[in-house]
Amino acid sequence: MNNKKPVPHIIKKKVWPERYARGWHVLAKADQITTEPQTFDYFGSRILAYRGEDDNKVNVMDAYCPHMGADLSKGCVKGNNIVCPFHAWEWGGDGLAKNIPYSKRIPPKAVIKAWPTLEKNGLLMVWNDHEGNDPIPEQEIARIDDYYSDEWTDWQVSQVTINTHCRELVDNMADMAHFGPVHYTSVKSFSNLQEGHKFVQYMVGAHDILTEGDVPLTSIATYEGPAYMTTTMTGMMDDLPMTVHLLVSHIPVNTNKFHINFGVMMKKIPGVSEVENKAIVDAYTQMSLESFQQDIEIWDNKVLVDNPVLCAGDGPFFMVREWYSQFYTDIAELPESFKERKEHTTVAGPSVKETLEKMHAGAYSSKKVEEVEPA
Ligand code: FES
Ligand SMILES: [Fe+2]
Numbered sequence: 379m380n381n382k383k384p385v386p387h388i389i390k391k392k393v394w395p396e397r398y399a400r401g402w403h404v405l406a407k408a409d410q411i412t413t414e415p416q417t418f419d420y421f422g423s424r425i426l427a428y429r430g431e432d433d434n435k436v437n438v439m440d441a442y443c444p445h446m447g448a449d450l451s452k453g454c455v456k457g458n459n460i461v462c463p464f465h466a467w468e469w470g471g472d473g474l475a476k477n478i479p480y481s482k483r484i485p486p487k488a489v490i491k492a493w494p495t496l497e498k499n500g501l502l503m504v505w506n507d508h509e510g511n512d513p514i515p516e517q518e519i520a521r522i523d524d525y526y527s528d529e530w531t532d533w534q535v536s537q538v539t540i541n542t543h544c545r546e547l548v549d550n551m552a553d554m555a556h557f558g559p560v561h562y563t564s565v566k567s568f569s570n571l572q573e574g575h576k577f578v579q580y581m582v583g584a585h586d587i588l589t590e591g592d593v594p595l596t597s598i599a600t601y602e603g604p605a606y607m608t609t610t611m612t613g614m615m616d617d618l619p620m621t622v623h624l625l626v627s628h629i630p631v632n633t634n635k636f637h638i639n640f641g642v643m644m645k646k647i648p649g650v651s652e653v654e655n656k657a658i659v660d661a662y663t664q665m666s667l668e669s670f671q672q673d674i675e676i677w678d679n680k681v682l683v684d685n686p687v688l689c690a691g692d693g694p695f696f697m698v699r700e701w702y703s704q705f706y707t708d709i710a711e712l713p714e715s716f717k718e719r720k721e722h723t724t725v726a727g728p729s730v731k732e733t734l735e736k737m738h739a740g741a742y743s744s745k746k747v748e749e750v751e752p753a
Contacts, residue, residue, distance in 0.1 A: 379559035381732065387685075387687050391681050392683070394610050394682075396424070396633060397508050397706055398421045398563065399506065399596070399603075399604035399605060399630075399702075399703045399705035400506060400507045400508060400509075400706075401505070401506065401605055402496060402503040402505055402513070402517065402602075402603050402605065402606055403503060403504055403627065403629040404501050404503050404606060404625070404629065404742030405427060406501075406502050407500060407501060408436070408500055408501055408507045409500070410502075410691045412429055413430075413431050413455045413503055414428065414429065415451045415454070415455060415460060417441060417449070418458050419631055420631055421506060421604045421630060422630075422632045423441075424442065425448065425493065425504075426438070426440075426441040426460070427502070427709070428459065430455055430458030431455055431456075431458065432645070436497060438492070439469070439473055439492050440493075442594075443487070444463065444490060445464070445488070446464055447602040448462050448464035450463075450469065450490075458471055459477075461503065462581075465478075465479075465480075466479050467488070473489055473491060474488070474490075493506075496518065496519065496544065498521060498732060499521065499525045500525055500554070501627075503519065506521075508534055510710065511709065514575075516686070517575045517603050519603075522623065522643075524623060524645070525643065529645060530643055531643055532622075532670055533642070534638065534641060534643070534656075534659045534663050535687065535709065536640050536667060537637050537640070537643075538670055538674070539634050539636075540628075540636055540637075540677050542638075542676050542677050542678070542682065543550040543627050543633055544630050544636045545682070546682065547626075547638070548698060548699075551570065551577055551599065551693075551698045552579075552724075554568040554691075554692070554725060555691065555692060557581075557583060558586075560672045560676065561585075561669055562586040564583055565581060565582075565583050565725050566583055566733075567723075568580070568582075568586065568727075569722060570693070570697065570721070570724075571721050572697060572700070572720045573719040573720075575602060575704070575705075576600060576601060576718070577601040577701050579597070579599040579600075580729070581597045581598075581599075582595075582596050582727060583596075584594055584595055593614050593742045594613075594728075594737070594742065595611065596734055596737075597612075598730055599626075603705065604705035607627060608625055608626070609626065610622075610623055611623075612625060615738065617742075618743075619734070620647075621645055622642055622643065623641075624641065624643075624666070625639060625643075626638060640667065642662055644661055644662065679696045693724045696723055697720065702722045
């Protein structure tokens with residue numbers, strides 16, 4: 379008989395240093411940025427964004443004026459420059475002072491950090507790099523052709539605030555076992571792939587409430603860098619496969635709070651008006667936000683566990699955490715192994731590809747079943 383008293387596990391709480399992940403982060407929908415300067419409290423500080431009146435180019439800069447610290451986002455745009463509300467120094471989008479109304483000489487130290495930007499897929503992104511390097515070309519976000527197609531709706535973007543460190547969201551990529559209890563989804567297959575700056579989750583599931591029996595839904599969720607994740611999800615609606623693209627991009631406010639820019643884009647249903655298509659996207663967005671709320675409830679009340687007690691059947695949390703750590707590591711210290719391709723299967727089962735083929739072949743259409751049954 380074993381008389382050993384069980385030893386309670388001591389949770390090691392992760393304390394994150396004041397450092398933010400290297401990579402592209404979605405700041406807003408690109409069309410939200412206008413010639414009116416806007417304020418964004420991110421990366422533990424304040425940044426501003428505006429479009430030049432003459433060149434229509436987006437400029438993102440640190441918001442605090444190096445002269446005496448006024449908030450430039452409260453100033454006004456003049457041509458392609460921003461004018462400080464305090465002493466009217468004029469700054470270019472490149473971060474250089476262009477004019478001081480009462481001085482001929484511009485001090486050489488009059489330089490503000492200008493953030494590298496990327497407008498793609500209807501989104502404005504900024505490149506964060508603790509070391510101050512330029513964006514890494516191979517990590518440029520891939521073009522979503524469907525965004526540029528008339529057959530698809532525009533993004534419907536909502537913002538969600540989460541009060542914890544962003545790694546909690548990234549952990550989700552490995553979290554097979556939460557789908558049942560939190561999202562009422564039975565997982566049929568679940569696997570992950572990691573390569574360089576990308577991390578992918580493949581899942582086939584079935585929603586326990588929305589769908590009856592074995593009607594599946596498939597999902598491929600891909601992180602490109604630390605903060606930009608898109609998901610292509612296909613389920614059945616009115617006996618037809620319906621595909622949506624989801625955007626789950628996050629941006630840190632500080633080390634204990636982040637925003638998710640959550641977007642939904644849907645392939646327009648032929649023969650249905652623009653208004654009705656938009657109503658479907660709205661309804662889908664609402665449903666997804668409610669699903670998110672179930673995660674948020676958990677995140678807002680949990681601790682960051684560095685040494686989780688895992689069991690057989692859990693997803694590869696340490697794999698995703700190791701992958702994610704590359705974005706917090708100086709480039710010179712990154713081992714070559716970060717570029718290696720790694721795969722992990724948590725639940726073996728039908729692949730996304732074969733499930734999609736069956737869905738498109740009508741294997742899950744109830745109409746088809748009705749037709750077959752009487753024979
Ligand atoms: S604080 Fe901006 S010009 Fe003086
Ligand atoms: Fe979740």
